[in-house]
Amino acid sequence: MKKYIVKMVALCSTIFLSLASQTNNIWAGESYKINNTVAKNYEVKYENITKLDLKTEKQLSNNKIKDYLTEQVKTQNSEVAVEEDSTSKIYYGTMTGKLSKTNDYLMYPAKLSAGEYLQAKLTLPTDPQIDYDLLLFDSSLSLIKSSDYVTCTTSEMATLDESIGYIANKDETVYVCVYSVGGGSNTESYTLDYTITTNFSDSSEPNENAKEAIDLSMNEMGANVSAKLNSPLDNDWYRFIVKEGDSYDKVRLNISSSSTTNGCKIEIYKNLVSDYYAMLRVGYGTGGEVALDAGTYYIRVVSTNTVDDFNAGDIPTYKLSVSQTTKVDKITITDYSAYHGTENVDYPEGKFYRVDQSLTNVVTVKGRAYYTDENGRSQPIANATIIGEVKDQQWEKLNRPDMSTVTSTAVTDSNGYYEMTFYLKTAVGGLSHFVTVSTHHYDLMDVTIKASSNDKATAKSKFYYLKYCD
Known part of the structure; x- marks a missing residue:
């Protein structure tokens, strides 16, 4: 001592x-x-x-x-x-x-x-x-x-x-x-x-150093905290445990501030000794995913402002989220959704879902993510980050990547399901097919969905993007 x-x-x-x-x-x-x-x-x-x-x-x-x-x-x-x-x-x-x-x-x-x-x-x-x-x-x-x-x-x-x-x-x-x-x-x-x-009121204070860290109780979707940075010197400390397991992948952390003038950031620390506190900073920023070894970690939330530029008239309320993500071994695409979209449209390229540009440019891709447990069985994954890309083949042939590709991200829910929304750009109408009384002009869209942590966990599909009929 x-x-x-x-x-x-x-x-x-x-x-x-x-x-x-x-x-x-x-x-x-x-x-x-x-x-x-x-x-x-x-x-x-x-x-x-x-x-x-x-x-x-x-x-x-x-x-x-x-x-x-x-x-x-x-x-x-x-x-x-x-x-x-x-x-x-x-x-x-x-x-x-x-x-x-x-x-x-x-x-x-x-x-x-x-x-x-x-x-x-x-x-x-x-x-x-x-x-x-x-x-x-x-x-x-x-x-x-x-x-x-x-x-x-x-x-x-x-x-x-x-x-x-x-x-x-x-x-x-x-x-x-x-x-x-x-x-x-x-x-x-x-x-x-x-x-x-003066006239201070905040039941979460004081938690100014690691000894006063508040334990975060993390369920399968993680933990969420809302609190205030009450001054430019305020430190809010939290503690969380990374659990070891075959399915563990990374830790996802994010923070946002309600203030337009006072920012905040996360600092992550590891205590290097057992009897006191020798705090090594192992990460900082406002959000992202990081691979951390199993063990206990500390989060310090601090202001990005100095005493001189801290706006006391705009005390920031921050929202902090911490979650443990799981390895993704398999992804599926199960459904498409768009305003008045059409299932199983039969054009020469095959039977695919169709989005009508005259009605909407928004399409939602739905699916599910899985990991493989120790018995070789596929289990749904909660809280996994999924990345998606939709690529217009006709714009690609015109060498226009600025028009061909849109991206999106999503996080799976507690049952492993995801929904990912894409905002499509204008179609070329480079393909055509005569149907009954009119010719349909459309583009063929390639969809790729994958896990952010595992490129091998990928699902691919296609849909049509109808430009007009004449």
Whole structure:
């Protein structure tokens, strides 16, 4: 256990907080380095506090995109003048500091009113030998919260930021502490960002670090979460388990934001130790599929905005989905559907379904996906990604790929069925056949449906696309 003995002495100056589609993914594979530090126990002693007098503050209002209050002075005995209303407001600020050696620390007292939410994020120096933790103490210096990741770095990734969140249930003073449990630097500074949100209400908070991760209960269709990023520093952590099995293929993750100005993204982590948290980032982005080994993984949802460009008037509600996909061994095409479409039209090329361009350019292809179990039997697959292509033979002969090909995707339901909609382009009418009293001019369309994870699991079919009759 890491040991913290906190004494307020001259070395430890204290400062009052001044308030103021798929994407690229990086997956595990490069070497990493863990800075193994001593075990953690918290033993706190209160001796002396030195407070600095003045700090400025700014305020973001939820009612406007960027509505800063006039900068005002805040001392330990005065509060910023804020209108008494129920509007939630975000105060924010940034501090920097240096710790020269192991067991050095800096303390930052912050006055909170009941219902206010304090969030703090500590960015460590780049030296991989340094391990700082972020702690929160109450007014009697009893530990409330801790963020104490083991330093873990790669050639492309600094160690994970330390983050804590705390909702005050009364008017109180709390102490944010940056503590060195390993190493220090007289030249490299840490950065402490923080926000305080007034009139806060979100039952899912705080879940600011991996220790507070919410478990995702995944059924055959996965898990879905809807929550908010309440500030530019907000971290929402979730934990999920990848189950081993013959049918397992990949994990599909997606996230979207309701905000037009505040974005969000997913970061995926693997804990490399069993007794604490040495978090290695193994992926990031806004969505996609990735092959992960069986085991426990963590998701961190963070804002893509900085403190400066975060729009507090447009707090984002995000939707996160996580699901485990299954290997696809077989795909079938069972049906076509279009407005007034015709079954089994008998033209010289064979009997196929026909879509009439004069009525619609939309056709839906239906089918089912399967995997082969350990007994060699085909079983329907839920939650499999299916890719489809419709190619117009007549446009192909004219060397017009821009007109010949349309694509679509679908995900199978709990029983393995899929429905895939295609929006067809204008037909050429390059084929013709006389039927009873008129000549039909049409194109022959090739349909290819396959699994995103297995090109060998493919189904092919055809249909007619009627242009006109004369």
